[in-house]
Amino acid sequence: MGVEKRKTLLEDLVCKAGGCAVIDGGFATQLETHGAAINDPLWSALCLIKDPDLIKRVHLEYLEAGADILITSSYQATIPGFVSMGLSIEEGELLLKKSVKLAVEARDKFWDAVKNNPINGYNRALVAASIGSYGAYLADGSEYSGYYGPDVNLEKLKDFHRRRLQVLMEAGPDLLAFETIPNKLEAQACVELLEEENVKIPSWICFSSVDGENAPSGETFRECLDVINKSNRINAVGINCAPPHFIESLICKFKELTEKWIAVYPNSGETWDGRAKRWLPSTCFDDDKFELFAAKWHDLGASLIGGCCRTTPSTIRAISKVLKQRDLAVSG
Numbered sequence: 001m002g003v004e005k006r007k008t009l010l011e012d013l014v015c016k017a018g019g020c021a022v023i024d025g026g027f028a029t030q031l032e033t034h035g036a037a038i039n040d041p042l043w044s045a046l047c048l049i050k051d052p053d054l055i056k057r058v059h060l061e062y063l064e065a066g067a068d069i070l071i072t073s074s075y076q077a078t079i080p081g082f083v084s085m086g087l088s089i090e091e092g093e094l095l096l097k098k099s100v101k102l103a104v105e106a107r108d109k110f111w112d113a114v115k116n117n118p119i120n121g122y123n124r125a126l127v128a129a130s131i132g133s134y135g136a137y138l139a140d141g142s143e144y145s146g147y148y149g150p151d152v153n154l155e156k157l158k159d160f161h162r163r164r165l166q167v168l169m170e171a172g173p174d175l176l177a178f179e180t181i182p183n184k185l186e187a188q189a190c191v192e193l194l195e196e197e198n199v200k201i202p203s204w205i206c207f208s209s210v211d212g213e214n215a216p217s218g219e220t221f222r223e224c225l226d227v228i229n230k231s232n233r234i235n236a237v238g239i240n241c242a243p244p245h246f247i248e249s250l251i252c253k254f255k256e257l258t259e260k261w262i263a264v265y266p267n268s269g270e271t272w273d274g275r276a277k278r279w280l281p282s283t284c285f286d287d288d289k290f291e292l293f294a295a296k297w298h299d300l301g302a303s304l305i306g307g308c309c310r311t312t313p314s315t316i317r318a319i320s321k322v323l324k325q326r327d328l329a330v331s332g
């Protein structure tokens with residue numbers, strides 16, 4: 001008698017969502033919309049100290065917009081980052097756990113309110129603990145260059161990520177989301193860490209891209225995905241915080257390079273000025289365009305679709321609407 005493999009929470013969600021689950025949108029962006037001042041080395045993680053209620057409010061806004069997956073406020077939250085603000089290691093660790101707790105509380109509150117009314121089409125959302133790249137912590141824009149300097153090697157990157165990953169895991173997220181990984185070395189560090197820490201929950205690794213073809217470091221995605229394909233601890237790979245017009249061809253490329261699920265959550269198309277710490281005014285894509293894009297990305301085989309910086313709950317509402325309509329059309 002064959003042993004049936006149990007579905008992971010992520011597989012179950014994607015299946016319930018009709019083959020494509022909706023990730024939330026720009027988290028820091030929405031904090032700023034509500035007036036948060038985050039021009040700081042901690043960026044959005046500053047709100048873990050200054051305004052945790054706002055974090056919860058933003059999570060609830062994305063749930064209401066139709067997100068099936070919430071990404072926590074830990075993108076730029078690190079123990080060394082908190083320590084350089086004058087906090088103790090213990091306080092830093094508590095803040096990391098709080099990032100998961102706030103998202104779980106928002107998810108539970110929202111689900112309690114909607115679960116008995118299936119007509120609204122919501123799924124019980126999952127909480128993905130955000131693990132921003134080393135470049136995010138450096139706060140110098142290097143998550144978009146992939147250049148970490150000559151002193152950064154595999155061990156240094158694993159050491160950087162290890163304790164945060166352990167603490168986030170202790171807080172009990174449903175998933176792990178490695179975000180804006182800009183080079184192959186850091187992808188390798190994440191893969192090895194998941195193995196060494198025996199992580200059992202599903203995870204994804206998403207890269208940034210500034211040319212629409214390669215990782216920001218200039219390394220090919222073939223090289224980067226070769227490293228990831230060897231691991232069975234990573235469920236999805238993809239792209240986040242790159243412009244939306246790169247995504248179509250990158251999905252096609254990734255489809256040739258991996259059998260893992262593909263996750264895409266691009267930014268609005270604007271460019272981050274890492275020195276001035278601001279988004280440069282440029283053409284960006286509106287919600288109508290995201291609606292068209294999301295349908296196309298789904299057709300091309302993406303299993304997880306959302307938005308990153310400068311996208312908003314209304315972007316996620318548009319994505320969720322189009323994906324749900326298509327799901328209904330297929331299931332009759």
Ligand SMILES: C[S+](C)CC[C@H](N)C(=O)O
Binds near residue numbers: 040135140241
């Ligand atoms: C995804 S970027 C816009 C995040 C902020 C960046 N790490 C910085 O601190 O400048």
Ligand SMILES: N[C@@H](CCS)C(=O)O
Binds near residue numbers: 071180
């Ligand atoms: N999850 C983070 C990613 C920044 S690139 C955010 O949305 O703010």
Ligand SMILES: [Zn+2]
Binds near residue numbers: 240241267309
């Ligand atoms: Zn982003």
